[in-house]
Amino acid sequence: MSAYDDLMRFQRSTEALAKVAGRLNWDQETMMPRGAADQRGEESAALESVLHARRTDAKIGDWLSAIDDSSLDAAGQANMRLIRHSYERNKKMPADLAAEIARLCSVSQGVWAEARANDDFAAFAPTLETVIDLKRQEGAALADGGDPYDALIDDYEPDCTAAELAQMFDAMRPGLVDLRAAVLDAPKPKALNHEFDENKQMGLARKLAKTFGYDMARGRVDKAVHPFSSGSGNDVRITTRTAGRDPFNCIYSTIHEVGHGAYEQNVDQAHLFTPVGGGVSMGVHESQSRIYENQLGRSRAFCGWLYKQMVKKFGDFGIPDAEAFYKTVNRVHNGYIRTEADEVQYNLHIMMRFDLERALIQGDLEVADLEGAWNDRFKADFGYDVDKASNGVLQDVHWPVGLLGYFPTYSLGNVYAGCLHEALRADIPDLDAQLSKGDTSGATTWLRDKVQVHGGLMRPREVIAQAIGGEPSEAPLMAYLKAKFSDLYGFS
Incomplete structure (x- = not known):
């Protein structure tokens, strides 16, 4: 067992350094002085160089060869699987490329934020061209002759391919388009x-x-341009944003990020500073944030309680009763912004981004043509023109910071959330009675025990399958959406 103990001591320090890198990113999005961007880029690159060197250290290979996985318990075997995957993956990645991506994506975020504020995609395009070039290089290095976009997806959703996601999205799209048309009529x-x-x-x-x-003793809530969650274990931070005439932006961004944050806080503390000590994938992560935000937070029962809180906080705001409030919360309407989209249209936003970024990585689309491609696709999918870049190609932070392959996990998370919601309601038949009192503990405890506590002990799809007692599919999500919005809008 000494080889395993030595490996885990080494890994513990690597995990701790990775958390420091994450804290730098949190600081950059919330508190860092604007003039510090270039310096922060150098700091991020230096730290990434240290992390890459540790993740590819030859000692890891020696330890992996010396350890008999079958002699370990379930947590040990899962740690070995994840360390081996990380080691083999990182060995394919040139150290200078990893450092340059970290440096550029730190600087790129500030360039994007300024371009977004000025609605000027042309000002950001040269920086994005370099980001995409570096991510193409990364994808090619990691794919080792395979699909480079699949290699990038693996960072966020292991064991998942673009072809599988495209098949799922193609199955969902017709129903979503039909439901959208019926609702908008x-x-x-x-x-x-x-x-x-x-x-x-x-x-x-x-x-x-x-x-x-x-x-809140292990977390905090701050404001950022783009809401996000950061950290794990005993330091998990979330951000939200506010708009004077749109409190739902703040309310549901907060509930969404709490889903991410609660997942990280609820992973078994025995796994802290180990590979299994965090969320297993972004698809499973999104299943938590989306079920918190939508199936729980936008439910008729919870909206009844929330309406009372809104009246206490803001007085009369023009909505006469809880039922009208529920309908306003779930109002389907034209809009540009993904994070503000209703449940019916949200996945259409994701499918558009999935297709565009896949084309970018494969070289079928260049950055010079990206804004036009975005605007054309948006017009085709939603039926109206993008009015400005901040409502279009500049609205999301993901591409500026190099998160290529991340977007499809949002819709995969919605699919998983649909499956979990169906199982949750079967297990807690009085869920609505609880939610109507503002009591989410039955639902959140069920999610903690079924999903969150396990961290990375299982593979992503296995976590969901065990929680629901069967294989996940898009069917429960599509049935939920049709039932909810046909009731809300009065059609069959």
Whole structure:
């Protein structure tokens, strides 16, 4: 066992350094002075060089060869599987390329933020061209003759390919398009038309975080341009954003990120600083954030409780009762922004990004043509023109920071959330009675025990399959969407 113990001591330090790198990223998005961008890029590159050297250290290969996996318990075997996968993957990645990606993507974020504020894609395009070139190099190095986009997906959803995702999305698309058309033909619920104090929004956001089980003693809620979650174990931080006339942006961004944060906080503490000590994949991660946000947070029962909190916080804001509020929360309407999209249209936003970034990595689309391709595809899918770059190709932070292969995990997470919601309701028949009181503990405890506590002990699809007692598919999500929105909009 000494080889395994030595390996895990080495791995513990690597995991700790990776968490420091994550904290640098959190600081950059929330508190870092604007003028520090270039310096932070150098810091990120230096730290990535150290991490890459540790992840490819020849000692890891010696330890892996010396250890008999069958002599280990389930956690030990899972750690060996994940370390071996990381070691073999990182050996394919040139150290200077890893460092340059870390440096550029740190700097790129600031360039993107300024271009987004000015609605000027041309100002960002040269930087994005370099990011895409580096990610193509990374994909080619990791693929070792295979599909480079599949190799990038593996960073976020192991054991998943673009072909499998495309097949799932193709199965979902017709039903989503038909449902969208039926909803948009129906009379619309009343929209909000009120100014909501942004400090009060943040107060409500922190209350909602606690309501959904987020441990504020091991976390914090801050503001960022693009909401995100960061960290694991006992330091898990989330961000949200506010808009004076759109409190739902803050409310549901917060609940969404709490789903991510709660997952990381609830992984068994015995696995802290080990490879299995965090969420198993982004698809499973998104299943938690999406079920918290949508099936729980946008349910009729929970909206009844939330309406009372809104009245207490903001007074009369023009919505007469809880049922009208529920309809307003779930209002399907035209819009440009993915993170603000309703449940019916959200996956169409993801499918568009999936196709575009896949084409970028494969070389079928160049950055010079990206804005036009985005605008054309958006018009074809949604039926109206993009009005400005910040509502179009510049709205998401993912490509600027090099997260190519990440987008499809959002829709995969929605599919997993649909499966989990079906099983959750079967196990907790009085779920609505609990949610109507603002009590999410039955649902969040079920998700903790079925999914979150396991961390990376199983493969992603296995985690969901064990939780639901069968193989996951898109059918429960599509059935849920049709039932919910046909009821809301009065069609069969």
